[in-house]
Amino acid sequence: MWRIGTRGSALALAQAHEVRDRLMAATGLAQDRFEIVVMSTSGDRIQDRPLAEVGGKGLFTKEIEDALEERTIDLAVHSSKDMPTILPDGLILSAFLPREDVRDAFISRKAKTLAELPPGSVVGTASLRRQAMVKRLRPDLAVVNYRGNVQTRLRKLDEGVVDATLLAYAGLKRLGLDHEIASLIPAEDFLPAVGQGAICIETKADEREVNELVGLIHHPETAAALICERAFLRELDGSCRTPIAGLATVDGERLQFRGLILRPDGQQAHAISAEGEPERAAAIGREAGEALRIRGGADFFASLGV
Numbered sequence: 001m002w003r004i005g006t007r008g009s010a011l012a013l014a015q016a017h018e019v020r021d022r023l024m025a026a027t028g029l030a031q032d033r034f035e036i037v038v039m040s041t042s043g044d045r046i047q048d049r050p051l052a053e054v055g056g057k058g059l060f061t062k063e064i065e066d067a068l069e070e071r072t073i074d075l076a077v078h079s080s081k082d083m084p085t086i087l088p089d090g091l092i093l094s095a096f097l098p099r100e101d102v103r104d105a106f107i108s109r110k111a112k113t114l115a116e117l118p119p120g121s122v123v124g125t126a127s128l129r130r131q132a133m134v135k136r137l138r139p140d141l142a143v144v145n146y147r148g149n150v151q152t153r154l155r156k157l158d159e160g161v162v163d164a165t166l167l168a169y170a171g172l173k174r175l176g177l178d179h180e181i182a183s184l185i186p187a188e189d190f191l192p193a194v195g196q197g198a199i200c201i202e203t204k205a206d207e208r209e210v211n212e213l214v215g216l217i218h219h220p221e222t223a224a225a226l227i228c229e230r231a232f233l234r235e236l237d238g239s240c241r242t243p244i245a246g247l248a249t250v251d252g253e254r255l256q257f258r259g260l261i262l263r264p265d266g267q268q269a270h271a272i273s274a275e276g277e278p279e280r281a282a283a284i285g286r287e288a289g290e291a292l293r294i295r296g297g298a299d300f301f302a303s304l305g306v
């Protein structure tokens with residue numbers, strides 16, 4: 001019996017089921033050889049404050065990682081985007097599934113695109129990256145903090161609490177909610193978060209059997225992209241308070257990376273691009289992070305309180 005640990009949100013469950021289904025297909029094992037173990041994390045329990053305010057890394061992973069260490073689960077399924085860049089000793093991201101479309105989706109009952117929203121419209125999003133990007137592209141809009149699960153957010157749109165919101169296409173697709181999308185925002189205009197659209201599997205580094213198992217559904221190109229993006233984020237010491245975006249794509253023997261840091265008000269931004277062989281993924285990401293750190297200068301990050 002393989003025990004798959006996951007959070008209990010609809011998105012987390014959909015992702016855990018996808019991993020189980022892929023493992024069944026790759027191994028020929030029956031469904032009853034897998035157990036999906038639903039766990040609650042501090043991030044799930046804290047509903048009354050913006051997450052950026054609560055701070056602390058690993059809000060959505062701590063309890064699940066404890067279970068891996070205690071061997072009450074064998075593998076954990078996560079959204080790569082929610083994973084801290086530094087894992088507890090002895091734990092590794094041992095597999096990445098083929099990445100979904102990385103773009104952010106624009107959702108509104110009032111306009112087809114962000115550009116078409118009437119001046120003064122209210123955009124709700126909890127993501128500092130999306131807040132900063134919206135302010136950068138449309139300084140005339142009002143941006144408000146907006147938490148809650150996807151269903152709650154869609155209801156607030158219907159009730160007119162906000163005029164538009166932005167969510168990862170990948171999550172909406174996995175929830176079967178793609179029909180809610182007004183348009184997809186080109187990644188060139190609106191660089192996604194590091195890890196967006198990629199499901200990853202975390203295990204204990206020394207558990208050979210489970211690491212062989214998840215190796216069967218591992219996607220090396222996604223892994224190279226994620227290694228690059230995570231090295232970038234780690235170099236910038238990305239906390240939840242820092243608007244940072246980064247995207248690596250791998251095409252055969254070429255890895256291309258683009259990164260962006262912004263001030264929360266969107267008034268200032270620094271972008272970088274780099275490329276090289278996928279084998280150098282970590283170095284490419286780290287060097288890009290270093291370069292942006294220098295270009296931003298100490299002030300840039302100091303003003304963010306990180």
Ligand SMILES: NCc1[nH]cc(CCC(=O)O)c1CC(=O)O
Binds near residue numbers: 167195196
């Ligand atoms: N921060 C929450 C979160 N973590 C992963 C996804 C979407 C799925 C993904 O990026 O793989 C979402 C929701 C969102 O940003 O819309």
